[in-house]
Amino acid sequence: MAxxxxxxxAISVRMRLAGAPGHPGExxxxxxxxxxxxxxxxxxxxxxxxxxDINLDVPVNRVTALIGPSGCGKSTxxxxxxxxxxxxxxxxxxxxxxxxxxxxxQMDVVKLRRRVGMVFQRPNPFPKSIFENVAYGLxxxxxxxxxxxxxxxxxxxxxxxxxxxxxxxxxxYALSGGQQQxxxxxxxxxxxxxxxxLDEPCSALDPVTTAKxxxxxxxxxxxxxxxIVTHNMQQAARASDFTAFLLDGKLIEHAVTSRLFTTPADPxxxxxxxxxxx
Amino acid sequence: xNDSLNGQTNGIASPSTRGSIAMKLRMLWRKSLNLVMLSVTxxxxxxxxxxxxxxxxxxxxxxxxxxxxxxxxxxxxxLGETGGGLANAIVGSGKLLLIAxxxxxxxxxxxxxYLAEFGGRTFPFxxxxxxxxxxxxxxxxxxxxxxxxxxxxxxHFSTLAGGCALGIIMIPIAVRSTEEFLRAVPRGLREAAxxxxxxxxxxxxxxxxxxxxxxxxxxxxxxxxxxxxxxAPLLFTAFSNRYWSPGWNQPIASLPVMIYTYxxxxxxxxxxxxxxxxxxxMGLVLVANIGAxxxxxxxxxxxxx
Numbered sequence: 001m002a003x004x005x006x007x008x009x010a011i012s013v014r015m016r017l018a019g020a021p022g023h024p025g026e027x028x029x030x031x032x033x034x035x036x037x038x039x040x041x042x043x044x045x046x047x048x049x050x051x052x053d054i055n056l057d058v059p060v061n062r063v064t065a066l067i068g069p070s071g072c073g074k075s076t077x078x079x080x081x082x083x084x085x086x087x088x089x090x091x092x093x094x095x096x097x098x099x100x101x102x103x104x105x106q107m108d109v110v111k112l113r114r115r116v117g118m119v120f121q122r123p124n125p126f127p128k129s130i131f132e133n134v135a136y137g138l139x140x141x142x143x144x145x146x147x148x149x150x151x152x153x154x155x156x157x158x159x160x161x162x163x164x165x166x167x168x169x170x171x172x173y174a175l176s177g178g179q180q181q182x183x184x185x186x187x188x189x190x191x192x193x194x195x196x197x198l199d200e201p202c203s204a205l206d207p208v209t210t211a212k213x214x215x216x217x218x219x220x221x222x223x224x225x226x227x228i229v230t231h232n233m234q235q236a237a238r239a240s241d242f243t244a245f246l247l248d249g250k251l252i253e254h255a256v257t258s259r260l261f262t263t264p265a266d267p268x269x270x271x272x273x274x275x276x277x278x
Numbered sequence: 279x280n281d282s283l284n285g286q287t288n289g290i291a292s293p294s295t296r297g298s299i300a301m302k303l304r305m306l307w308r309k310s311l312n313l314v315m316l317s318v319t320x321x322x323x324x325x326x327x328x329x330x331x332x333x334x335x336x337x338x339x340x341x342x343x344x345x346x347x348x349x350x351x352x353x354x355x356x357l358g359e360t361g362g363g364l365a366n367a368i369v370g371s372g373k374l375l376l377i378a379x380x381x382x383x384x385x386x387x388x389x390x391x392y393l394a395e396f397g398g399r400t401f402p403f404x405x406x407x408x409x410x411x412x413x414x415x416x417x418x419x420x421x422x423x424x425x426x427x428x429x430x431x432x433x434h435f436s437t438l439a440g441g442c443a444l445g446i447i448m449i450p451i452a453v454r455s456t457e458e459f460l461r462a463v464p465r466g467l468r469e470a471a472x473x474x475x476x477x478x479x480x481x482x483x484x485x486x487x488x489x490x491x492x493x494x495x496x497x498x499x500x501x502x503x504x505x506x507x508x509x510a511p512l513l514f515t516a517f518s519n520r521y522w523s524p525g526w527n528q529p530i531a532s533l534p535v536m537i538y539t540y541x542x543x544x545x546x547x548x549x550x551x552x553x554x555x556x557x558x559x560m561g562l563v564l565v566a567n568i569g570a571x572x573x574x575x576x577x578x579x580x581x582x583x
Contacts, residue, residue: 084473110475118473124466127489137474140484184470191474 023062023241027256032059035195035225036081041095043076043085043249050076052250054095058195058242063217063226065240065257067233069277073249074229078197081227082116083109100194114141117188117224121200123180125172125187130164133172133183137191150190157223158186159216178209185216189224196220198228202235214239233273237261245269337560341553349554354520354536360547364555366522367531370437371506371559373523374516374532377441378448378505383498385445386452390494393453394460395482406454413450420446421511429515435529440516444505451504455497459490496570503566507559509534533559 026032036058043051051073058064066074079085080093083104097104104112114137125133134151143150151168155161160182164175172183181201188196198217202210217226217239230236236243237257244254245266253260253269264270271277348363355362389409393402424443429435463486471481487494516530518539523530533555540552 082473084469087469087472110477113473113475118469120466120469120473122466124464124470126467126470126485136471136484140471140474140476140480187470187474 026241027259029057029059029242029254032057032062034058035060035100036227037096037098037101038081039096039098041077041080041093041097043073043080043094044092045088046090050249051080052248054246054251056244056251056254058225058227060225061221061223062241063221063228063239065236065243066227066229066246067231067236067243067272068246069272070231072246074246075199077246078199078227078229079118081195081197082113082118084113084118110141114191115193116195116197117191117193118197119181119184119188119199119201122204123177123184125175125180125183128172129169130172130175130183131168134186134190137187141191143191154186154190155183157189157220158182159212159219160186176209178205178212181205181209181213182216185213189220193224195225195227198226200229200231202230202232210235233261245272247272334560337553337557340550341555341557344550344554345557349551349558353522354551355547357545362551364531364533364536364551364558366519367533367536367555368558370516370519370523370531371533373437373526373530374440374444374512375502375506377438377526378444379498379502381442381445382448382452382501382505386449386498386501387456387494389449389453390456390460391482391487393457395478395486406457409450409453412446413454416510417443417447417508418510418513421513421515424511424515432527434527435515435517437516437523437526437528437530440512440530440532441526443511443515444508447505447508447511448501451501452498455501456494459493459497460486462493463489492573492576496574499566499570499573503563503570506562506566507534509538513538 034057036056038054038056038058041051041054041056042049054077056064066078068074076085081097081104085091086093093105099107099112099115126136128136131151134154135147138147138150152161152165155164160179163179164183167174172180175183181204185196185201202213205213214235217228220226228236228240240257242254243257243260245252245260245264245268247268253264253266255265260269261273264273346363348361349365350363350368351365352361352363353366354364389405393405397405421443424439424446428439428442432439467485467489468481471485472478476484512532512535516532516535518535519529519531537552537555537559540548540555543549543552
């Protein structure tokens with residue numbers, strides 16, 4: 001490491017992958033069309049406050065990564081974007097979350113979740129066939145068109161089609177962990193969401209499979225906005241365009257990924273990305 | 279006795295020979311205590327198995343010889359005549375269990391779904407508590423209840439009344455087993471469905487219940503098997519009948535009540551029939567139990583990952 005003369009390991013990651021993700025010339029979210037605009041978000045579990053006054057812009061068709069130590073509230077924040085958090089008892093939300101200018105809290109929750117898909121930490125396919133898994137979202141939304149074509153399209157988008165095309169009627173549990181996670185992505189993509197929320201989607205997967213999922217995210221950028229929670233900083237550096245750093249429920253810093261990892265403005269961000277805590 | 283602890287004391291003791299006799303005595307004591315406890319627990323385990331084996335063997339020994347096609351196809355013979363069977367009691371038990379299932383299964387299933395999936399804090403707590411209490415109510419008291427609310431207004435014993443009594447007994451077990459199996463479904467599956475825009479009820483109906491289906495089915499099978507052997511609640515609800523019982527409004531024979539009647543009767547022929555009836559009843563319960571096990575073990579291999 002000393003030979004290269006690079007003091008910050010995160011920077012070397014960034015340099016190695018220079019040019020892969022990111023949009024040259026973009027230095028902030030200013031001027032970009034926004035999918036989500038979150039203002040003054042506070043969130044409570046009973047009496048305990050988990051998120052403090054968060055303001056964040058999520059630009060259209062970009063990947064925004066949320067990083068921070070365990071328990072900093074990044075998953076809580078993510079799960080508020082499709083109101084999954086309100087399924088947990090005794091929680092309270094204050095502030096505004098706008099999706100394309102509409103207040104998420106006023107929206108019909110079914111419509112919201114159809115527009116904002118989600119992929120979870122552990123692959124959670126339904127105990128049904130591969131086909132039924134992908135078709136589920138379409139069926140419950142009353143889609144009566146050509147299910148087969150739609151399922152194939154979604155599986156292709158999730159880069160899983162070639163591996164499963166001959167066994168669509170087999171149980172989803174017969175797939176490997178990485179395939180299951182891609183199946184979950186296909187399932188989420190089947191309803192054509194504008195946004196895909198990914199809650200540590202690779203934490204239960206091996207490095208090879210993780211690379212596949214990241215590759216997939218890169219390809220999906222053209223068709224949807226992604227927000228990914230990760231505790232893997234290299235992953236955030238590799239796969240995202242913008243990164244937000246959360247600490248103890250507060251948004252410390254939000255910047256273009258390349259800048260946040262090279263010249264963080266806040267000393268706490270620097271301490272975290274250089275591995276001094278977390 | 280902890281192995282690592284043993285190893286430690288041995289390790290300390292071995293270098294020096296001083297006090298080695300005391301050490302050896304303690305070790306001997308430890309080893310013999312170990313042996314004694316192992317033997318006692320193993321003996322108790324063996325008793326458990328042998329009670330079942332003894333009951334089965336005894337039933338086969340006494341009842342096996344009376345089992346014949348006649349036993350399954352003929353009505354009880356008139357007094358003084360030999361032959362005859364318990365066909366009406368077998369069919370009667372089937373009809374009673376059918377009514378019991380029609381009452382117990384829907385209520386138990388829906389109640390279990392409510393407890394596992396809906397509701398707040400206080401009400402489900404009360405329901406759960408009441409269910410456990412109901413489960414503890416002696417079956418004869420449930421028989422009296424069914425007698426009061428069904429037999430008395432209808433003015434006679436009936437299949438319906440007996441089925442009601444058995445159905446009530448089924449409810450608490452059906453509720454709790456359904457609840458348990460639904461709770462075992464990982465939260466991730468529910469969230470996956472809801473994140474796709476499914477409503478709560480849709481999630482439960484299309485994802486959670488199907489995921490737990492085999493478990494729920496097993497619980498219900500065991501529940502039916504359990505009430506199949508109930509005698510007391512039938513004595514003054516279904517009563518008994520020496521003939522076929524057409525429809526649902528007449529007193530009806532059932533295997534447990536027939537066994538009871540025949541076993542305390544004065545005729546050797548009756549005793550033989552009672553043994554055979556016991557064997558058939560036991561066989562039904564065993565089949566249900568083993569079937570349930572098979573269903574469950576298939577499920578275990580299904581939910582890999």
